[in-house]
Amino acid sequence: MGFYWEYIEKKMSFEEITQERKKQLKRISTIRNNRDIIVYAADYSKGQAPISILYEDLAPFNDQLSNLNGKAVDLILETPGGSGEVAEDIVKTLRNKYDNVSVIIPGWAKSAGTIIAMASDDILMDTTSALGPIDAQLTWQGKTFSADALLKGFEKIKREVDEKQFLNQAYIPILQGISPGELESAQNSLDFAKDLVRDWLISYKFKDWNVHSSTGEEVTSEEKRVRANEIATELCNHEKWKTHGKSLRIKDLEEMGLKINNYEDNNDLNDAISRYKALLNMSFDTNIFKVIETSDTQIYRHLNSEAPPQSDNDVLFAGIECGKCKYKNNIQINLDTAKPVKKGFKTISKDKSIICEQCSTNINLEGFINDVQAQTRKNVIL
Known part of the structure; x- marks a missing residue:
């Protein structure tokens, strides 16, 4: 089991x-x-x-x-x-x-x-x-994708233009939407991740790698640098891994x-x-x-709370966002003992939910209540 x-x-x-x-x-x-x-x-x-x-x-x-x-x-x-x-x-x-x-x-x-x-x-x-894989992710026109894929895509367009000596009209909207600065930013993002991994592997992961397990010979600083660079390059190899979620x-x-x-x-x-x-x-x-x-x-x-509950002795106040209409419902959470409800706030019902004031959707707050009780070590009064 x-x-x-x-x-x-x-x-x-x-x-x-x-x-x-x-x-x-x-x-x-x-x-x-x-x-x-x-x-x-x-x-x-x-x-x-x-x-x-x-x-x-x-x-x-x-x-x-x-x-x-x-x-x-x-x-x-x-x-x-x-x-x-x-x-x-x-x-x-x-x-x-x-x-x-x-x-x-x-x-x-x-x-x-x-x-x-x-x-x-x-x-x-x-x-x-x-x-x-550690390929950097970029957001462009509301979509998130690999920086490596973007750069390779533009390289593909460039090669096609060089070979055919003309630009496919379908590429024009794409080229108009990306500036040289954004391409440089994509390359910088890739280099940033690769350089971090290479340098950290040398400094930490490989710091006690002193002898080759196969030969017993001493590991040189250059061998550590080469191995770290190979691993960093491999982890950044989007062309090999195909997907960021691999x-x-x-x-x-x-x-x-x-x-x-x-x-x-x-x-x-x-x-x-x-x-x-x-x-x-x-x-x-x-x-x-x-x-x-x-x-x-x-x-x-x-989820649901836009900000950590604000405390007033044994009373908490929080804004609970409706998942359907995004309206913020102001609620009062009484801890250990019941308290009068402050104007403009509502309390959680006994079934651990509230009704959205704007669209009447039932919002389940069981997880939120568990969270509050775990952090305050007090009971939420329903």
């Missing part, structure tokens, strides 16, 4: 799920010689939410990191990717604080998540885990020349990480779409 089903059968409350998550994080830390542990995880299934690595995640990430005081850290990472610049900031923050950084991938860490993994001393995965598993990464630790080889560690992954998925079954946490504290981001 799988862990997910085991926990479902127990019919655990959100608070119990949270406590069990913390228990498994502490287990992982103990098994890993009491290293600090921090989680940055997003729910892939909530694509309508800002699940990518974003600038606004830096403050909560740094907040959680400030609760830790060790010399080595494990980052549990689950992300579809996002901003390469923010990924760089996360890495610099971790590296400024810790002598040793490992990244644990229970599921997927794609794109900018892969960039972060390449800055670690050690990468831990299992046979189902995956990293991904899953690169342990075998794929080892074929590139990366050493990956399969945590399935350690039964206790595999059990703890697998249980944490199941509990994380159950936490995402609510309105929560992003979890940033340590073994003692946590910060959630959830």
